Amino acid sequence: xxxxxxxxxxxxxxxxxxxxxxxxxxxxxxxxxxxxxxxxxxxxxxxxxxxxxxxxxxxxxxxxxxxxxxxxxxxxxxxxxxxxxxxxxxxxxxxxxxxxxxxxxxxxxxxxxxxxxxxxxxxxxxxxxxxxxxxxxxxxxxxxxxxxxxxxxxxxxxxxxxxxxxxxxxxxxxxxxxxxxxxxxxxxxxxxxxxxxxxxxxxxxxxxxxxxxxxxxxxxxxxxxxxxxxxxxxxxxxxxxxxxxxxxxxxxxxxxxxxxxxxxxxxxxxxxxxxxxxxxxxxxxxxxxxxxxxxxxxxxxxxxxxxxxxxxxxxxxxxxxxxxxxxxxxxxxxxxxxxxxxxxxxxxxxxxxxxxxxxxxxxxxxxxxxxxxxxxxxxxxxxxxxxxxxxxxxx
Amino acid sequence: xxxxxxxxxxxxxxxxxxxxxxxxxxxxxxxxxxxxxxxxxxxxxxxxxxxxxxxxxxxxxxxxxxxxxxxxxxxxxxxxxxxxxxxxxxxxxxxxxxxxxxxxxxxxxxxxxxxxxxxxxxxxxxxxxxxxxxxxxxxxxxxxxxxxxxxxxxxxxxxxxxxxxxxxxxxxxxxxxxxxxxxxxxxxxxxxxxxxxxxxxxxxxxxxxxxxxxxxxxxxxxxxxxxxxxxxxxxxxxxxxxxxxxxxxxxxxxxxxxxxxxxxxxxxxxxxxxxxxxxxxxxxxxxxxxxxxxxxxxxxxxxxxxxxxxxxxxxxxxxxxxxxxxxxxxxxxxxxxxxxxxxxxxxxxxxxxxxxxxxxxxxxxxxxxxxxxxx
Numbered sequence: 138x139x140x141x142x143x144x145x146x147x148x149x150x151x152x153x154x155x156x157x158x159x160x161x162x163x164x165x166x167x168x169x170x171x172x173x174x175x176x177x178x179x180x181x182x183x184x185x186x187x188x189x190x191x192x193x194x195x196x197x198x199x200x201x202x203x204x205x206x207x208x209x210x211x212x213x214x215x216x217x218x219x220x221x222x223x224x225x226x227x228x229x230x231x232x233x234x235x236x237x238x239x240x241x242x243x244x245x246x247x248x249x250x251x252x253x254x255x256x257x258x259x260x261x262x263x264x265x266x267x268x269x270x271x272x273x274x275x276x277x278x279x280x281x282x283x284x285x286x287x288x289x290x291x292x293x294x295x296x297x298x299x300x301x302x303x304x305x306x307x308x309x310x311x312x313x314x315x316x317x318x319x320x321x322x323x324x325x326x327x328x329x330x331x332x333x334x335x336x337x338x339x340x341x342x343x344x345x346x347x348x349x350x351x352x353x354x355x356x357x358x359x360x361x362x363x364x365x366x367x368x369x370x371x372x373x374x375x376x377x378x379x380x381x382x383x384x385x386x387x388x389x390x391x392x393x394x395x396x397x398x399x400x401x402x403x404x405x406x407x408x409x410x411x412x413x414x415x416x417x418x419x420x421x422x423x424x425x426x427x428x429x430x431x432x433x434x435x436x437x438x439x440x441x442x443x444x445x446x447x448x449x450x451x452x453x454x455x456x457x458x459x460x461x462x463x464x465x466x467x468x469x470x471x472x473x474x475x476x477x478x479x480x481x482x483x484x485x486x487x488x489x490x491x492x493x494x495x496x497x498x499x500x501x502x503x504x505x506x507x508x509x510x511x512x513x514x515x516x517x518x519x520x521x522x523x524x525x526x527x528x529x530x531x532x
Numbered sequence: 533x534x535x536x537x538x539x540x541x542x543x544x545x546x547x548x549x550x551x552x553x554x555x556x557x558x559x560x561x562x563x564x565x566x567x568x569x570x571x572x573x574x575x576x577x578x579x580x581x582x583x584x585x586x587x588x589x590x591x592x593x594x595x596x597x598x599x600x601x602x603x604x605x606x607x608x609x610x611x612x613x614x615x616x617x618x619x620x621x622x623x624x625x626x627x628x629x630x631x632x633x634x635x636x637x638x639x640x641x642x643x644x645x646x647x648x649x650x651x652x653x654x655x656x657x658x659x660x661x662x663x664x665x666x667x668x669x670x671x672x673x674x675x676x677x678x679x680x681x682x683x684x685x686x687x688x689x690x691x692x693x694x695x696x697x698x699x700x701x702x703x704x705x706x707x708x709x710x711x712x713x714x715x716x717x718x719x720x721x722x723x724x725x726x727x728x729x730x731x732x733x734x735x736x737x738x739x740x741x742x743x744x745x746x747x748x749x750x751x752x753x754x755x756x757x758x759x760x761x762x763x764x765x766x767x768x769x770x771x772x773x774x775x776x777x778x779x780x781x782x783x784x785x786x787x788x789x790x791x792x793x794x795x796x797x798x799x800x801x802x803x804x805x806x807x808x809x810x811x812x813x814x815x816x817x818x819x820x821x822x823x824x825x826x827x828x829x830x831x832x833x834x835x836x837x838x839x840x841x842x843x844x845x846x847x848x849x850x851x852x853x854x855x856x857x858x859x860x861x862x863x864x865x866x867x868x869x870x871x872x873x874x875x876x877x878x879x880x881x882x883x884x885x886x887x888x889x890x891x892x893x894x895x896x897x898x899x900x901x902x903x904x905x906x907x
Contacts, residue, residue, distance in 0.1 A: 138541070138601060138832050139534040148533075206533065249688035314778040400907050411907030414899070421901035425846040433818075453818045517807070519814035524790055526813065527805045 141434070142206070150210045154189065157218035169221055175344060176300040177221045177530035178256075180403050184222070189228055193377075198238055198246065199254050206441045208379045216384035217391070221385070225300050233260040233305055235376040236323075241409050247327070260303035260325070263293050263349070264372055271514050273307075274318040274369050278351060280308035285358055287324060287469045289332075289351040295508070298335055298347035302328050306351070307368050312365065322370035325360040326351075344499025380451035381438035382458045385505075389462055392498060393423060395491050396469045403490075405474065419468050426461045433457055449523030456515040459505035466499040535825075541605060548609040551582070556613045558876050564616035565735040565879060569617055571798040580649030585623040588631065588788050594644035599835035600769075604776040604827055611780025614853055614879055616735055618654075618691040620777075622646055625690075625744070625770045626653030629699055632766050633713065635757035639665050642697070642715075654695040656686040656716075657763065666701055666711050666761050671743060673702035673712055678727050680753075680766050681723075682714065682746040689891075692725045692739025700743070701760050710758030714748045722746040734886035769834060770843055771891060774828045775851040779820060782855045785880040786816050792866050807821065816858045823847075823854040842904040849897045852888035859884035 139159045142150070160180055169177060184190050193208050194200020203211070208231075215223050234253055238247050269275040278291030289308060298304055306326050312373025328331070332354035338346045363371045400420070403410040411417060437450040470477040473495060479485040482495025496524045506512040537545070546641025555575050563569040579585060586602050603624065610619070623646055630642045630653070645651035662668040671684025682702050689698070698716045703709075716723060722744040730736040755762060790813065793804035803809060832846045833840035859880045863870045870877040891897070 138537060138828070140829055140832060142533055397905055397907060399696060414895075417905075417907065418895065418898040420907065421849070421898035421906055424905060425849050428843065428846050429826055429850060431821035432829055433822050435533065436535050436821075436825055439533050442533070443536075449817075450821075453821055456814075457818060457822065481560035513811065516811040516814035519817055520810035523817055524810075524813055526790070526794070526810050527802055529805050529807050529810065532807075 142210075146206060146368060149207055153211050153214040154217065157214055157220050161218040161220045163311075166219070166221065171196070173345070173398055175221055180220065180254050181222045181225060181259075184226075185254070190226075190256055191234060191254045193231060193379075194234055194238060194250070198250055200234075205377070206438060208530060209381050209383050209438050212379060212384040213387045216387045219388075224297050225261075226408060228297055228301065229259040230252055231378055232262050232376075233273060233303075235378065236305065236362060236371070239374075239376050240323075240371060242359075244359065245362070249325070258303055259301040260305060261297035261301040261302040263296055263298075263306040264327075264338050265293065265295050267292055267294050270473045271511055273372065273528050274316070274321065276307050276309050276321055276369075278306060278308045279312070279354070280306075280310050280322060280324060282310075283355070286355040287358065287361070289324070289326070289354040293349040293351075294338065294346075294350050296347040298349050299337060300330055302521050304328055304349065305362060305370055310368075311366055318369040320366055321372075322365050323362040323368040323371055324356045325362050326354065326356050326476055329354070330354050340501070341503055342497065344504070358379055377441075379438075380441060380447055380454070381434045382451075382454045383431075383434045383438065385462065386427065386434055389430070389458070389465055390427055392465060392469070392494060393427060396420075396465075396472065396495060399473060399490055403473075410472070416472055419472070423461075423465055426464065429453075430458050430461055446522075449519055452510075452515040452518040452523070455510060456519070458510055459502070459512065462498070462502045462505050466502045469495040470499055537601075537605070544602060545605045545609060547582075548584070548606050548663060551578075552609055552613045552615060554744060556615055558879075561614045561616055561735070561879065565614070566873070571618060576617055576619070576649055579617075579619065580647075580797055583647075583650050585619065585907050586647040588624060588627050589643050590631075591646050592641055592883050594647045600772060600831040601828065601835050603773050604831040606829075607773045607776035608780035608783075609741075611777035611782075612784040614735060614781065615777075616693050616881060618652055618737075618807060620694070620770075620773055621654040621691040622652045624773045625655055625700065625767065626697075627756075628770050629653070629655065629754065629766045632769075633762060637751075638715070638754065651697070652691070652695045653697045653699060653715075654689060654691050655763070655767070656689045656692070656698040656700040657767075658688045659685065660687050664892055666764060669701050669703050671700070671702040671704055673714065673748075674705040675708070679712065679747050679749045680712075682716065682743040682748060684743050686741040686743070687728075687738075687739050688890075689725070689739045691737050691829060692741055693727045693737065695725070698723075698725075698741060699763070700741075701763065702743075704758060706756060711760035712757050713754040713763055714762040715752045715754050716746060716748055718745075720746045720748070727875075731882050733873070733882035735879070736886045736890070745874065768841070771848055772827060772830050772834065772844065774887060775823075775847050775893060776831070778851045778855040778884070779824050779827055781880055781883055781887075781905055782816075782820050782823070782858040785855075785859050785877065785884075786820060787812065788795075788877060788880075789813060789816070789862040792870075794866075812861055812865070816861055819854045821858060823850045826850050845897055845900045845904075848891050849894065849901065852891050852894065852897070855884040856888050 192198040192203045196202045266276055268277045280287040280289050304325050304326050310322040311320030332352040334350040336348045338348050400410045434454050437447050437454045440445045476490050476493045479489040480496050481489045560572050587598040591597045600719035627646050673682050700714045700716050701711050723746050724742045726740045728738045730738045748778040796803050807853050826847045830843050863877050863881045866877050869875050
C-alpha cells in the first residue's frame, strides 16, 4: 500500500506542468475570450513539436506509448493550467486516435494518424443525437448504402464540431435491427463535405457546442470505422481511456482554494467571514469532499493501471466529482453572497470577486451531471456492474 | 502508487474474517447486545492467543509490532460482525495511551498484560459537561503528602465495568493548574463504577465512575504533570479503529440490503429491480467506497509516521455520516421486518448512531477541520 506517485511520475508531472505554465499565458486566454473561442489552434500546434499529440498511442503508431498514470498526469496538468485545447485533444487524440488504432483499417491508420500527430486534422466524437442521450442505441442519423458511398441524413447535437474538421458519426445503418443496438455503424466524416451544416448551441457555461445537420452527405465506404452494424458496441468500449476524472478535481481544488482566499479577506456585516460558524462548517464539508474525491479517483486510476475493471469505480468517480462540483458552486455562491451574482463584464467588473469564477462555475457545473453519462446512468452502472442488481424493465 | 494490500495484510484479513465468521455469529452478538450478557470472554481469550490484542504493541513489550493498517483491517472485519468486545478500549485506546505517554516502567508493567489479555485499561476522561474539551473537566486532584486525592464523577466510560485500571483526567488544585492523567486501580478506596443503560441494541457498554477521595501515588501519574491534554491526540489516533469498524458495519448493512431486496418480491417482481431502490443502493456503495479509502489512507499515513491530523478528522466526519446514512437507508429498504428486534438490521441501526455520537459532535469535528483551513 502506497498512496504516492513514484519519482519518474513526479518528474513527468513537472515537465508537463512547466510546459503549460509557460505556454498558457493570461494574454492567450484573454484573446480567446475576446473572440468567444475556447480552442487555441496555435497552442495545439505546439504540442506537435513536443511530440505530445499521440502520447497514449503505441510507439509503432507514432505515439509515445504513455500509460494510464502518465496520461492522467498529463490531463491533470493541462487542466491545472486551463489549457484551451483539452476538449479537442481528448476527442482527436484520445478518442479518435485510439479508435483508429483499435478498429481502423491499415489505410485509415496510415492516412489519419500522422495527420493527427502533426495537428493537421482534428476530429470530434459524434455519438449523441437529439433522440439518443442516455439511450445511445436509439441513434436515428440514417446512413444508407449508395454505390461506393453511404448517404447520411439526420442530425447530431451537443458536438464539439465547431472546433474540429472531422467527426466520427454514429449512424443507423439497419433500421429494422432487433435489438436496435445491432443496427449502428461509425463513419469518419469530413465536416467540409457538401451537405453538412452546423449551428452553434451555447451551453449555460459558455461552451460552444454544435448541432450538425447531415443532408445527403456522401461518405466514402472507406471511411466506415470498425464493422458494419457494430457501432454501438464499439462506442461502449472505452479503449483504455483514462477514467479517473482527476483533471476535474484539480480544478475543484483550485476553486476551493480561491474561495478560502476570499473568505480570509472578507467581512459580512462587520464580522470576518471566516469566523461565521456555519461558513466554517460548510467549508469543512467541502474540503473533506475533495479529499474523498481524490481517493476514489486515484483508486480508479490505480485499478486501470493494473488492467483491472473500472466500470463501477469510474462511475463512482464521475458521479461523486460532478456532484461535488455542484456542491462547491452552490456553497461558494451562498458564502460570497450578492457579490457572487456579478458576472465579470462591463461595470460589474469593478466589483466582481475572483473574476466571476463562481457565477461561471454555477452555470457551467450544470453540465457535469449530464454530459458524459448522467448521474442517473452512473447510478445505474454502479447498481448493475458494482452491485449486480437485476435490470429494471426497459433499461 | 499502490492501492493493493500486501499478501501478509490479505492473509491477516482472511484469518480475522474466518475466525469471526466462526466464533462471532449473530447469536453471540445478540447475547451481549440484546440480553445484556457479559462479553464473550472465551472469544477474547482466543483473540489473545492469536496475538490480536497486540496489534499496536511493539515486540519489546510482548507485542507483535503491527501498525495502523493492520488495526484498520482488523476493525473493518470486526465491524462487519459487530464484534462485542472491550478490545478497542484496552488493546487500542489503553495500549496507545501507555505507549505514547507512559514511562518505561509503566510500559513494562501494563503493555505485556494488555497483550496477553490479563489486564484491562480504559480511559476515564469525559464528564457530563466535558465531553469534547478536556480543559472543562471538573474532577479535581489535590496534592497531599506525595500523592493526589481525586474527587469527581466521570461519565460515558466505555467498558468501565471490566476495567482494572482507569486512565483518569483530573484538574490539579492550586497552586498547580492544568489537566493531569492518573492511572487508577478499580479497587482503590473511594472508587465506584456503575454501569449505565445505553441506546438499546447499540452494544455500547458505558459506565459512570465516581471518585470520592481516591488516593493516587505519584508513580501512577501518566505523562507530564499538567500536560494531560496530550491524551486527546492518542484518542484521535485510536479513532481510526472506530472508523474502520463503522465502515465495516456499513458494508455489511449494504450487503444485507442487496440480499434482502433481491429476495423480496412485491408487485410480482424482485424489489431490487426498482430504480428507486437501486440508485439509493448505488449512493450507499459510493459513500462506503470513498469512506473506506479515506480510512485506509489515514491508517497508512499513521503507519508511515506522516502527520495527518486533518485527514484523520475528515475520516471521522465522513465515517459518521456514512454509517448513519447507510444504516438508515438499509433499514428503510428492509421495510417492516428490518425494524423488528429479531432482525440484525436493528443492530446496525443502533450501532451506527451510537458510534457516531462517540466519535464526537459533528459541529466540533467540522470546526476542527475548519481550523486547519486557517480561515
